[in-house]
Amino acid sequence: MSHTTHSDEETKALAAEFARTLHGGEVVFLEGDLGSGKTTFVRGVAEALGFSDPVRSPSFTIVNRYVIQHPTIKQMLHVDLYRLKDVSELSALALEEELERPGTVAFIEWPSLFRDVFPTPSVVLTLTALPAGEHKIEIQDLR
Amino acid sequence: MRILGIETSCDETALAVMSEQDGRFVVEQNILASQAKTHAKYGGVVPEVAAREHAALLFPLLHQMDLAPDGKDVDAIAVTSGPGLVPALRIGVELAKTLSWVWKKPLVAVNHLEGHLYSVWLDTAPAFPALCLLVSGGHTELILMHGHGHYEFLGMTRDDAAGEAFDKVAKLLGLPYPGGPEISKAATTGNPCAIDFPRPMIDSGDLDFSFAGLKTAVRVYLASSPPLAKGRPGGVEDGRPGGVEDVAASFQQAVVDTLVSKTLQAVHKTKPRSVILSGGVSANRLLRETLRDNLHAYSTEISFHAPDLSLTGDNAVMIALAGLFKAKRGEFCDPLTLVADPNLRLGSPGLQPGCSPG
Known part of the structure; x- marks a missing residue:
C-alpha cells in the first residue's frame, strides 16, 4: 500500500497507525535515501508505543534500543547499517542475541547489503522524498 | 599520580598514560590504533565498529606501552564505561576491570562525554x-x-x-x-x-x-x-x-x-x-x-x-585526564561489578551503578 505524507507530523501519524499492527517479533526493513524520512517514521512508531525519550538517528551508534511498556512488545531495536561495509562488522555487533529476545520489534535502516543475514522481514517500507517536502511511503506487508 | 586511560567506546582503540607533576598534566604515552605501527605487524585493519578489532588491537597496544607486568608504574586505571557501542565498550571495560583486579589498583569509570569536556584541561583550567x-x-x-x-x-x-x-x-x-x-x-x-x-x-x-x-x-x-x-x-x-x-x-x-x-x-x-x-x-x-x-x-x-587539534577526536588522553580528576576525588568503581552502559548519562558523581564516591 502506498501513502503520501506532507509533513513530519503526517509521517508520524502514519507510523502510529502502523504501530497498531505490531505485536512483537516483527523485523521491518526501511529502504530509502538520505532524508527520505526513515528515522522520522521510526520515531513515530516509538512515540506511538509510548516511548518518551527522544529518538535520535542511529547512524553513529548503529543500534539504538528503546524499552517499551506494552502488553506484548518489550523493546524496539533501531538499527542503521549505513556505516557498515561488510558482514564481519555486523556479526561483531551481536545483533542476533538482541533480535531473539521475546517481544522485540526491529527496524532496520539500510538493510540492502545485509539482506541474507537477517530473518525474512515481516514488512518492507520504501520511502521516497518527493519535491516540495512530500514523502511517498510504501508499506509492503509480508506477514 | 600516574593513570592509565582506556577508550574503546566506538571506532577508536586508544590507550594513554598521564601523570600530574607539580600541578601540570603530562602525557607520557598516547596511542591510537589507527596510528599504531602494530597494525601492520598484527595484520589488523583500522576498526570501524567491530569489537573484535578492539580485542585484537588492545593487547598488542598494551604490550607496546611496555608497562611493568605487575602494574607498579601506574596508580589507577580509567576506562570509558559509556555511552557508546555495547560490544565495543565491553572490551575496554573488561580489560580495565581485569587489570584493576590483578594489579590491585583503583578503577575509575569515565563517561565518554566527560572525557571530551576534560580534553581542554590538558593545558588550561576553565573557570x-x-x-x-x-x-x-x-x-x-x-x-x-x-x-x-x-x-x-x-x-x-x-x-x-x-x-x-x-x-x-x-x-x-x-x-x-x-x-x-x-x-x-x-x-x-x-x-x-x-x-x-x-x-x-x-x-x-x-x-x-x-x-x-x-x-x-x-x-x-x-x-x-x-x-x-x-x-x-x-x-x-x-x-x-x-x-x-x-x-x-x-x-x-x-x-x-x-x-x-x-x-x-x-x-x-x-x-x-x-x-x-x-x-x-x-x-x-x-x-x-x-x-x-x-x-x-x-x-x-x-x-x-x-x-588541541590532536585531542578533538576520540582518544584516551581525555579519558585519563577526566579519570585523574575523579581519582583525586576518590570516585572509584568496584572492578567486580562495573558494567558497560551504552546509554550512560552524564550525571552527578556516585549515580553510576558499580561506582561510589569517596
Whole structure:
C-alpha cells in the first residue's frame, strides 16, 4: 500500500497507525535515501508505543534500543547499517542475541547489503522524498 | 599520580598514560590504533565498529606501552564505561576491570562525554561555571559544568548530531568519509552566502538542536538544481549559486551559525565564566573562530577554551585526564561489578551503578 505524507507530523501519524499492527517479533526493513524520512517514521512508531525519550538517528551508534511498556512488545531495536561495509562488522555487533529476545520489534535502516543475514522481514517500507517536502511511503506487508 | 586511560567506546582503540607533576598534566604515552605501527605487524585493519578489532588491537597496544607486568608504574586505571557501542565498550571495560583486579589498583569509570569536556584541561583550567558545547559524530550537547564532576544538561540534538550532518551532506555531495574535513576543505573556496539553508530551531526558545532538516534541505536543493560542477568557486558570476564548494560553504555556515547562536543563547541564560568547545567537530576552524569571536564580542570576561587539534577526536588522553580528576576525588568503581552502559548519562558523581564516591 502506498501513502503520501506532507509533513513530519503526517509521517508520524502514519507510523502510529502502523504501530497498531505490531505485536512483537516483527523485523521491518526501511529502504530509502538520505532524508527520505526513515528515522522520522521510526520515531513515530516509538512515540506511538509510548516511548518518551527522544529518538535520535542511529547512524553513529548503529543500534539504538528503546524499552517499551506494552502488553506484548518489550523493546524496539533501531538499527542503521549505513556505516557498515561488510558482514564481519555486523556479526561483531551481536545483533542476533538482541533480535531473539521475546517481544522485540526491529527496524532496520539500510538493510540492502545485509539482506541474507537477517530473518525474512515481516514488512518492507520504501520511502521516497518527493519535491516540495512530500514523502511517498510504501508499506509492503509480508506477514 | 600516574593513570592509565582506556577508550574503546566506538571506532577508536586508544590507550594513554598521564601523570600530574607539580600541578601540570603530562602525557607520557598516547596511542591510537589507527596510528599504531602494530597494525601492520598484527595484520589488523583500522576498526570501524567491530569489537573484535578492539580485542585484537588492545593487547598488542598494551604490550607496546611496555608497562611493568605487575602494574607498579601506574596508580589507577580509567576506562570509558559509556555511552557508546555495547560490544565495543565491553572490551575496554573488561580489560580495565581485569587489570584493576590483578594489579590491585583503583578503577575509575569515565563517561565518554566527560572525557571530551576534560580534553581542554590538558593545558588550561576553565573557570566554573563552564558552559560546554560538545559536538561530534554522535553528539551535539550543551552542558553546564558547575564544578568538577557536576553537570547540568541544557540541550541536545533531537535527531542527527552535527558531525553526522557533515558526514551525510558530504555523501550527498559525493565527498569521501569522514565528511567534516572534506566539507571544510571544499568550503574554503565556496561562497557561504550562495544558498540560504535553514538555521534549524535557532528561535525555538529552548537549547535543543536539530540537524536532520538541514540535511534534507541540502538534499532537496541538490535534487532541484542542475548537476553541480566542481571548481566553480564563489559561483555567483552568472547569477546563480555554483558548485559543490558553494553548497559545502553554505551548509557549513548554516551549521556554524546554529551552533554559535544556541551557545550564545545558553551563555546569556546561564552566565558562565568560561566556554568550552570540544568533540570531533571542534576541529572545524570556522566553528572555533566564529564561536571565539562572537563570545568575545558578547563579553570579554568569559574565557574560551578548545582542545588541541590532536585531542578533538576520540582518544584516551581525555579519558585519563577526566579519570585523574575523579581519582583525586576518590570516585572509584568496584572492578567486580562495573558494567558497560551504552546509554550512560552524564550525571552527578556516585549515580553510576558499580561506582561510589569517596
